[in-house]
Amino acid sequence: MNLKEILYTLCKSDGVSGNERSACEAALSMLKSYTDDCFIDGFNSVIAHIAPHDESKPTLLLDAHIDRIGLIISHITSDGFIKVGKVGGPDIKTLAAQTVTVHGVKPVRGVVSVLPPHIKSSDEAMKADNIVIDTGYSADELKKLVSPGDTITFDCEPGSMIDTRFCGGALDDRSGVASVLYALELLKGKELRFNLDVSFTSQEEVGERGARIAGYNLNPDFLLEMDVSFAKTPDSNPAKCAVMGEGVMIGIAPSLSREMSNELISLAKAEKIPYQLEVMNGETGTNADSISVCRQGAKACTLSIPLKFMHTPAEIVDICDIEAVARLIAAYASERSSSND
Amino acid sequence: MTELTELTRELCMLHGTSGDEAEQVTPRIIELLPDGCEYKTDALGNLIVTKKGEKAPKNKVMLAAHQDEVGFIVTYINADGTLKIAPVGGISPEVVPGRRLVFKNGTVGIVGGKAVHQQTDDEKAKLQKFSDMNMDIGAKNKEQAEKHVAVGDCAYFEPNYAELGNGIISAKALDDRAGCAIMLRLLAKELPYDVTCVFTVQEEIGTRGAKTAAYTVNPDYALVLETTTACDFAGNEGEKRVCELNRGCVISYMDRATIYPKELYRLAFSKAEQKGIPCQTKTMVAGGNDSGAIHTAVGGIKTLALSVPCRYLHSPCCAASKSDIEATERLAYEMYVTLCEL
Numbered sequence: 001m002n003l004k005e006i007l008y009t010l011c012k013s014d015g016v017s018g019n020e021r022s023a024c025e026a027a028l029s030m031l032k033s034y035t036d037d038c039f040i041d042g043f044n045s046v047i048a049h050i051a052p053h054d055e056s057k058p059t060l061l062l063d064a065h066i067d068r069i070g071l072i073i074s075h076i077t078s079d080g081f082i083k084v085g086k087v088g089g090p091d092i093k094t095l096a097a098q099t100v101t102v103h104g105v106k107p108v109r110g111v112v113s114v115l116p117p118h119i120k121s122s123d124e125a126m127k128a129d130n131i132v133i134d135t136g137y138s139a140d141e142l143k144k145l146v147s148p149g150d151t152i153t154f155d156c157e158p159g160s161m162i163d164t165r166f167c168g169g170a171l172d173d174r175s176g177v178a179s180v181l182y183a184l185e186l187l188k189g190k191e192l193r194f195n196l197d198v199s200f201t202s203q204e205e206v207g208e209r210g211a212r213i214a215g216y217n218l219n220p221d222f223l224l225e226m227d228v229s230f231a232k233t234p235d236s237n238p239a240k241c242a243v244m245g246e247g248v249m250i251g252i253a254p255s256l257s258r259e260m261s262n263e264l265i266s267l268a269k270a271e272k273i274p275y276q277l278e279v280m281n282g283e284t285g286t287n288a289d290s291i292s293v294c295r296q297g298a299k300a301c302t303l304s305i306p307l308k309f310m311h312t313p314a315e316i317v318d319i320c321d322i323e324a325v326a327r328l329i330a331a332y333a334s335e336r337s338s339s340n341d
Numbered sequence: 342m343t344e345l346t347e348l349t350r351e352l353c354m355l356h357g358t359s360g361d362e363a364e365q366v367t368p369r370i371i372e373l374l375p376d377g378c379e380y381k382t383d384a385l386g387n388l389i390v391t392k393k394g395e396k397a398p399k400n401k402v403m404l405a406a407h408q409d410e411v412g413f414i415v416t417y418i419n420a421d422g423t424l425k426i427a428p429v430g431g432i433s434p435e436v437v438p439g440r441r442l443v444f445k446n447g448t449v450g451i452v453g454g455k456a457v458h459q460q461t462d463d464e465k466a467k468l469q470k471f472s473d474m475n476m477d478i479g480a481k482n483k484e485q486a487e488k489h490v491a492v493g494d495c496a497y498f499e500p501n502y503a504e505l506g507n508g509i510i511s512a513k514a515l516d517d518r519a520g521c522a523i524m525l526r527l528l529a530k531e532l533p534y535d536v537t538c539v540f541t542v543q544e545e546i547g548t549r550g551a552k553t554a555a556y557t558v559n560p561d562y563a564l565v566l567e568t569t570t571a572c573d574f575a576g577n578e579g580e581k582r583v584c585e586l587n588r589g590c591v592i593s594y595m596d597r598a599t600i601y602p603k604e605l606y607r608l609a610f611s612k613a614e615q616k617g618i619p620c621q622t623k624t625m626v627a628g629g630n631d632s633g634a635i636h637t638a639v640g641g642i643k644t645l646a647l648s649v650p651c652r653y654l655h656s657p658c659c660a661a662s663k664s665d666i667e668a669t670e671r672l673a674y675e676m677y678v679t680l681c682e683l
Contacts, residue, residue, distance in 0.1 A: 093457075110505070114656055134652065236455035316451065
C-alpha cells in the first residue's frame with residue numbers, strides 16, 4: 001500500500017459537497033480490501049463495518065470527510081460566462097486565472113477570468129460575487145453542457161514535491177481518508193479492542209451534515225476524527241499552527257474527551273509516534289463536534305494532519321504526518337498485549 | 342511546417358522568461374527553423390533570422406516577435422526553506438497566490454500563506470504584495486531548499502495547455518509564442534522577397550532586445566507580431582472590452598509606447614478587407630510592445646503591430662482563438678509583401 005498512490009487517486013476524484021459520488025466510489029473500492037460490509041449511503045457517505053460486531057465490545061468509529069470545497073454554477077450569462085456561488089469556504093483570493101473543471105453533462109474546462117495588469121488599476125482582491133468563468137463557449141452551446149447547480153473543482157495535478165511532501169487539491173480531507181485506509185492496512189490481522197466502523201462522510205464543508213446522519217446510524221461509543229489543520233507558514237501565528245512533518249496533532253478541547261486525548265498522548269509516547277498537541281477552546285470545527293452529540297453521545301478525539309494553504313487549489317501535506325496518524329489509530333484500536341506494560 | 346495551433350502549443354510549453362530565453366526557447370526555435378534560413382544571435386540573445394526570397398525587396402522589412410514570457414526570479418531563501426520571489430515582467434499579484442510554479446529542473450512550488458480561516462477581513466480584501474509572498478517547494482529548511490533551487494533561478498507558471506470551446510486555446514506564454522509561431526511558419530513559405538525575422542528577447546522588462554535588434558537589422562519597415570489585451574468577458578462592457586476574441590487580427594492606432602503611422606494603420610485595414618481577413622482595432626489605449634523600441638531606433642523605423650487578441654495576458658492561462666491567430670498569420674504575410682513593395 002502506497003500512501004502517495006492513495007492520495008493521488010483520492011485527489012483526482014471530484015466530489016464537491018453534495019456531489020461526492022465519484023470520490024465515494026474511489027474510496028469504497030479501496031475499502032473493499034478490508035471488508036465486504038461497506039456501501040455508500042443515501043446521503044453520499046461511505047460506511048463500513050470492518051468486522052462483525054461483538055455485543056460485548058464498544059464501537060469505535062473512524063471518520064474523515066470525503067467532500068471538498070468548490071464552486072457551484074448559479075447563473076449562465078447571455079454571453080456564455082458562468083457566475084458562481086461558493087461551496088464551503090474556498091480562499092477566493094487564490095482563484096484569479098485558476099483553471100477549473102465544471103462537472104456538467106461531461107467535464108468542461110474553464111478559466112477564472114481576470115483583468116490583465118495592463119488594464120487593472122485597483123488593489124482589491126477578487127470576491128465570490130465577481131467570479132466569472134470562461135469556457136470559451138457561447139451561452140447556447142454552454143447550456144447544452146452545464147446547468148445551474150453543477151459543481152466546479154479547481155484543477156491541480158496531485159503529485160510529489162521534495163522528499164515526503166505532497167501537493168494536491170482536496171487534501172482537505174482526502175489525506176484524512178488516506179490515514180484511515182492506511183490504519184486499516186496496519187490493523188490487518190490484529191486483535192481489536194473495539195467493534196470498528198469507518199465513515200467517509202459528505203457535506204462537512206457546508207456544516208458537518210453527512211456526519212450527523214452517519215453518526216446517528218452508526219451510533220459509536222468512541223470517535224476518532226481525522227481531519228486536517230493549519231500548518232505553519234512564514235506569515236502565520238506560530239501559536240495557532242502545527243509544524244508540518246512533526247507528526248499527528250492530538251486534539252485537546254472542552255468538546256473532546258480528555259480521557260481519550262490523554263490515552264492517545266501516552267500511546268504516542270510509548271509507540272514513539274511523532275505527535276504535537278492541538279489545543280482548542282471550544283468546539284473543534286470538525287465532524288467530531290456533530291458526531292459526539294449524536295443520540296446519547298460519544299467520546300471523541302481529533303487526530304489532525306498539518307496542512308498548508310487550506311481551501312486553496314493546491315494544498316500541501318507531509319506523508320510522514322499521515323503515517324503518524326495511521327500508526328496512532330492502529331495503536332489505539334488494537335488490543336494491548338501484556339508486553340505493553 | 343507544423344500546423345499553427347500545434348506549433349503555438351509546443352512553444353508555449355517552453356520556459357523562457359526575460360533574460361532566461363537561451364536555455365530552452367532559443368535552441369528550440371533554431372531547431373524549428375525551416376531550410377534556407379540563416380541565423381545569428383546577438384549580445385543580448387536576440388535570434389536574427391534571414392531568408393532569401395525570389396528577389397530583393399524595394400524596402401527592407403523586419404518582422405519581430407518576442408521569445409520571452411513573464412515569470413519569476415528567486416531573490417532569497419528563508420530559514421524555513423520557503424522562497425522569496427519577484428516578478429520578471431508585469432504580473433498582477435492577483436494571479437500569483439494559489440498558483441503552482443515550476444523550475445526548469447522540475448521542482449514544483451506553490452505561492453501561499455496562512456489559511457483563509459486565519460486571515461483578517463482586510464487581508465482577504467486586498468491584493469497581497471510580492472514582498473509579502475512566500476513560495477513553498479516542500480523543503481523543511483534552507484539547507485534542503487538549496488539542494489533544489491538557488492537565488493537567481495527563474496520560476497514559471499506551470500504549463501497547462503487546454504482547448505476551450507469555440508476554438509479558443511488556453512496556455513501560459515501565448516504572449517508572445519503565438520507571434521513566434523506565426524514567424525516560423527512565414528519562414529517556411531516560398532517567399533517573394535528577402536525577409537528578416539527577429540525573435541527578440543527581454544520584451545517584458547522594457548523591450549530591451551528590440552532596441553539592439555532594430556539597430557542591427559536597420560530595416561525600412563518593421564512589423565511586430567504580438568498578442569494584446571482582450572477584456573471581452575462578462576462584467577466588461579463597451580470600450581472596456583478593448584478587443585474581442587474571434588473578431589480577427591488587432592490593428593493598433595496607438596498604445597502606451599507607440600503612435601502607429603496612420604498610413605500603415607489604414608493600409609492594413611484595406612489589405613485585410615481586400616483579402617477577406619477579419620480584423621479589428623482596440624477601444625482603449627493600453628499596453629505596449631516592441632514597436633515602442635523599434636520605431637524610434639536608428640533614426641526612426643516605420644512600424645506596425647499586428648496582434649492576436651488574448652484574454653488574461655500575463656497569467657498562467659492566457660486565452661486566444663485559433664481563428665484570430667490564423668487571421669494574424671494571414672495579414673502578417675500580406676503586410677510583409679505590401680511593405681516590401683511600398
